[in-house]
Ligand code: SF4
């Protein structure tokens with residue numbers, strides 16, 4: 312390191328945002344979206360546990376599972392882990 316290079320205390324911290332990242336709707340990236348078949352769903356919560364983005368939530372006040380596509384990346388983990396194959400990854404239907 313030359314004497315002109317910055318030391319670690321002078322370099323801006325990487326990966327730090329000035330505000331919460333909750334407002335960034337990162338779900339825009341996805342190609343496929345999860346669609347749940349309520350007839351097949353047993354509310355076992357496996358998809359809630361496995362979703363790496365935390366977009367599948369158990370809503371006790373409503374007594375149901377809610378999928379928030381605003382942050383869903385379309386990875387398909389939820390569909391893969393669902394024991395009853397209640398979740399299918401589908402392309403969004405195009406508007407005519
Ligand atoms: S993993 Fe499948 S059966 Fe279990 S709660 Fe999720 S959608 Fe329903």
Ligand code: SF4
Nearest residue numbers: 362383384386387389
């Ligand atoms: S597709 Fe991936 S990110 Fe989207 S709800 Fe399923 S597990 Fe979560």
